[in-house]
Structure formats: C-alpha cells, structure tokens
Amino acid sequence: HVVVTGPAGDPEAQRMHRRALATFLPRRVVQRITPENARLETLPDALHSLLTDPAKVRGYVCIGTSCDLPAATDAELAGRLTR
Numbered sequence: 001h002v003v004v005t006g007p008a009g010d011p012e013a014q015r016m017h018r019r020a021l022a023t024f025l026p027r028r029v030v031q032r033i034t035p036e037n038a039r040l041e042t043l044p045d046a047l048h049s050l051l052t053d054p055a056k057v058r059g060y061v062c063i064g065t066s067c068d069l070p071a072a073t074d075a076e077l078a079g080r081l082t083r
Contacts, residue, residue: 001029001044002081006057008034013057015074020059023081 002020006013013032020030031043038054046065051058058070059077071077 001031001047001060001062003031003033003043003047003051003060003062004058004077005033005038005051005054005060007055008036010057012074016057016059016071016077019074019078019081023078025081 004017017032033054035055046067061068061080
C-alpha cells in the first residue's frame with residue numbers, strides 16, 4: 001500500500017504520486033490524499049496512526065501491517081519503493 005499526501009497542486013507530491021504509479025510493485029494499491037479529500041478511515045490501521053497531517057507532503061509505503069518511515073521527497077520514496 002503506497003500513500004502520497006500533500007496539497008493537490010504540490011509539485012513534489014505530484015512527482016511522488018507518479019513514481020508510485022510507475023514503479024512495478026505486484027498487487028500494489030496507490031492512494032493520493034489531499035487535505036480536501038482526506039478520508040483517513042479508509043486506510044489500514046498501521047498507516048492511519050502515522051498519517052497525522054494530510055497537508056504535509058509525505059510518501060508512505062506499507063506491507064501488511066508494517067509501514068516504513070515516511071518519505072519527505074521523491075528521492076526518498078524511490079529508495080523505499082525499490083527495497
């Protein structure tokens with residue numbers, strides 16, 4: 001499960017979202033959350049507790065019930081997605 005948060009027009013959030021969609025990850029789920037569409041109750045419990053401010057640009061990568069530390073940049077997210 002990959003979630004990218006941040007304002008709708010934020011260039012870094014848009015890069016992170018495009019990367020999450022373009023990276024080959026079998027059975028992946030990618031969600032883009034903005035402050036305007038934040039429905040945090042739809043997220044897995046492990047991710048819900050990490051995501052405190054949907055206005056901050058962050059990328060979250062979770063597998064099962066374990067989530068990696070949030071990525072603040074596209075480069076950080078790229079590293080987490082390739083592990």
